[in-house]
Amino acid sequence: MYALAASTIFESCRDYPEGFSAALDFALTADEIFDQYNNAPCGYHSLDARGLFLRINNTELKWLGYTRDEVVGRMRFADILAPESEEIYRKSVTTLAKRGVLRDVEFRLRRKDGTLLDVSLECTALYSDSGEYLSARSRVSDISDRKRSESGLRDQERFINRVLRATPDIVYVVDVETRRNIFANRETAAQLGYTSDEISAMGDTLFERLVHPEDVPKVAAHIIRILSANDDAILETEYRLRRSDGIYRIFASRDTVFARNSSGAVTQYLGICQDVTEQRIAHRAIEEQTARLQDFAARLASQRDELEQANRHLQTLASTDGLTGLPNHRAFQERLRIAFEHASRDKTPLSLLLLDIDYFKQYNDSFGHPAGDEVLRAVGSVLESAARQGDSCARYGGEEFAMIVPHMGPEDALQFAEQIRRAVEAIPDTYRAITTCVGVASFHPEMTAPSSLISDADAAMYQAKRNGRNQVRHVNGYGI
Structure with a gap:
């Protein structure tokens, strides 16, 4: 086969102006083709x-x-x-x-x-x-x-x-969103008298039609527990189901998470249901003990909610300045990190203002710490009033404050800082006027960390101090 192909190739060299060399190249190509074929x-x-x-x-x-x-x-x-x-x-x-x-x-x-x-x-x-x-x-x-x-x-x-087919218990799968039973084994018909088609036809009224009215709340609570369970959890409960002949039987079910959506929410759960009517009639005392345990579980859940609420309150205290009510230094660092990541990713403007109250130590020494505290609260109120939606102000430490200003470039940030400086200067005080130095820094693509913004704003603030205080300076050198 190869010889025939080679002969054909060399015969075809007459048709090529390049002659034998072109035919030889073509033959090598044919050799490669045969290798790939074989x-x-x-x-x-x-x-x-x-x-x-x-x-x-x-x-x-x-x-x-x-x-x-x-x-x-x-x-x-x-x-x-x-x-x-x-x-x-x-x-x-x-x-x-x-x-x-x-x-x-x-x-x-x-x-x-x-x-x-x-x-x-x-x-x-x-x-x-x-x-x-x-x-x-x-x-x-x-x-x-x-x-x-x-x-x-x-x-x-x-x-x-x-x-x-071999299990003596009812096996089912329930879709949470539609509240429909989407699978039932043949024991469903044997123990309850309903066929799979009849169960499916009940749709989202399945629980209301089969569960004893007194047990509906218990079943609803059980489903809620399933929705918050982890994948390895097995949740158990008991309820009465009405057979097709109208007689109620007591069933014990064991349920577990069967499927979740892309967000992690439970969409289906799988359960096994066993008729325990005779056992429960014979062991009524056990039922009463179970009820007491369920009551304890409910109290425990309530205490857990209270504990979570207390923890949230502690988290709020940990991130809030007790004097001014503004976010504290720790909260400021986290908010600046988030704002910096957004500006870096989306290539949007971001500016940072650092404010220092002029001669605050002398003010405290002269008029007392209570008076100084009032000044700090007043400056904090000025910042809160000036903040736009999306801005974030904080007490940076001591007599220093900070404001994170997303979507604002250098020129606008400088004018914004000047408005704040004037508002601080206008704070009524029974002792003497309050003034402040404001340092402004703006994000640029070369910055790799939020600390760069802080360093630039801090340098601008100290330049304002060196220039005589009560003024606004931008790290780029210009000011008001």
Whole structure:
């Protein structure tokens, strides 16, 4: 086959102006093509109209365990078919001759050593000028692994079905959103008298129609517990269900989370329900103890909620300045981190204002700490009043305050800081006027951490102090 192809290639050199060199290059290309054909990751073969092998690549020969001399011109494709694939092959040949193409036709082949090989074929027919079917070219894929996986899945399905048929208890799956029972095993009909279709037809009225009215709240509470449970939790409860004959029976259920959505919320839960009527009638004392335990669980849940509320209150205290009511230094650092990440990611403006009350130590020494505290509260109120939606002000420490100003560039931030400086200067005081130095810094792409903004704003604030105080300065050097 290769010699014939090479001869054809060299004969064609007459058609090339480059002559022999071009033909040689083409021959090398043909050699590569033959290599790819013979050693492809899939099988290739060609059959004549009688099904006799005309060509077959090395890959398929290796799968089958034959040599090329044993196959080409000597064997038909039907010779290597397992009995269960013979009828499929006969029908496929007829279809291929008519349509010219076959896709994903599966056969079981018998290797030379007698073992079986599952394959999938894609075939293309070749015809004469008069339309007569001459031969077929096929690509062969080894699907043995897939077949083994499918067989394993079928075995698992058979096992699960047998377990469900053998269990003496009711097994069900409930969809939380629709409140529908989407699966019930055959014990449902045996113990309650309802068929699966009847259960499904009850829709979202299932619980109201089957659960005893006195037990509906208990079932509702149980479902809420399921919705907040982790995947390993098994939750148990008891309730009365009405059979199709109108008689109520006591059932004990064990439920677990079965499915969640992408947000992690429970969407389905799986349960096993057992008739315990006789046991509960005989052990009424146990029921009473169970009721006491449930009451204790409810109190425990209430205490847990109170504890969570107390923890939230402690978290608020931990992030709030006790004197001014503003966020404290710790809360400021976290808010600045978030604002800095948004500005870096979204390439949006961000400015930071640092304020220091002028001569505050002398004010405290002269008029006392209570007077100084009033000044701090007044400055905090000025900042809160000036803050826009999305801005965040904080007591930075001592007599220093900070304001995070998203979506504001250097020029606007400078004017905004000047408005705050004037508002502070206008604070009425019975002792002396209150003034402040304001340092302004703005985010730029070279910054890699929030600390860069703080350093720049701090440097600008101290420049305002050196320039005489009661003024606004930007780290870039300009000010008001």
